[in-house]
Amino acid sequence: MGYYHHEILVRPARARPDLWRLGLGLLLAGAVYQALVYTSYGLAALAMGDAAATAVFHGVFTSTLTSTETLLLLYSFGFLAVGIFVAARLLQDRRPFGLTGPFFRAYADFAQVTAALGVLYAGLGVLLPTDVEVYRNVTFGTWLTLLPLALPALLVQTSAEELLFRGYLQQQLAARFNRRVVWMGVPAALFAVGHYMPETAGENAKYLALWAGLFSLCAADLTARTGTLGAAIGLHFANNVLAVLVTSLPGAASGLSLYTYAFSASSEAMQPLIAIDFAVIGLSWLTCRVALRV
Structure with missing residues (x-):
């Protein structure tokens, strides 16, 4: 495999490859994220009052059924990106473009991706089956009005996740271990675990987690082949446009989608x-490689 471009990303991480730094950095990134969330809550409480701010934040982090709640949730991932940048700078002396x-x-x-x-x-x-039952979630006019806010929000969310998994975590592991099973496999396993939700997906949860692990491996491969996070972010962004903005599962983070499926994540109808x-994710990975010629 042509992974020589990966060295562009890994080289700056080799100066401080200690695992304790990585572990502490992940904790610090999480702490910064939490601190910024609570700071934003405090500012909202000052502007809106405690009761209104509590209602908003409770809706964002527990239901996210409305368009406003979904937008706020997606934009809150910007706090995670800040946490990653702070941790990488303080513990590995790495800059954002590194x-x-x-x-x-x-x-x-x-x-390109x-x-x-x-x-x-x-x-x-056009080619895939069109007999899957869906419901209109918002009017087309409302959806178009929300799109200029929704697309940047998705870019923030997907970029932050890629910075964490294919950026900070993958690169620091690659600086410490030469084996691809470690620096590709560990982030993929963590990404899969993060998407394992049996409380909402029931028996389907394991299949969705496996899909997330496969997605992570595809994103890791593209990152290693190109030496940037651009392709991985593009893959993640395009996938989430379909899953969050076009047709989503009913429930959390469905507030921006044009349609919702007529069944839940735990339904047997999900399995096909x-x-x-x-x-599709395998075909998407191949398409990215062809587009980038890597």
Whole structure:
């Protein structure tokens, strides 16, 4: 595999590859995230009053059924990105573009991937079965009005997650271990565990977690091949546009979607769609590689 570009990202991490620094950095990133969330709550309480601020934050972090709640949740991932940058700077003396790769290269990778996947998903929308029952979630006019806020929100959310898993975690592990099973596998396992939700997905939870692990491996491979986070962010962003903005599962984070499925994440009706998603993520990975010629 052509992973020589990965050294662009890993080289700055080799100066301080200690595992204790990585562990402490992850804790620090989480602490900064929590501190910024509570600071924003305090500012909201000053502006709106305690009761109103509590209602808003409770809705954002427990239900996220409305468009406003979903937007706030997605934008709150910016606090996580800040936490990662702070941790990497203080514990590994790394700068933001050291985690993402050169800005213009990362941007070019992102743009090429999102354009290619847009064409792919449009084609799959024509070819794949259309008899899945869905409900209109918001009017088309409302959806278009929300889109200028929703797309940047998704970019914030997906970028923050990629900074954590394919940025900070993958790169620091690669600086310490040469084995790909470690620096690709550990973030993929953690990403899968983070998406394992039996309380909402029931028996389907294990399949969704496996899909998340496969997605993580595809994103890790693209990052190692290109030497930037641009392709991984593009893959994540394109996937979430479909899953959050076009057709989502009813429930949490469904406030921005044009449609929702007529069944829940725990329904047996989900299983054929999950099987299709496994095939689609593999096809998406191949499309990214062709688009980037890596």
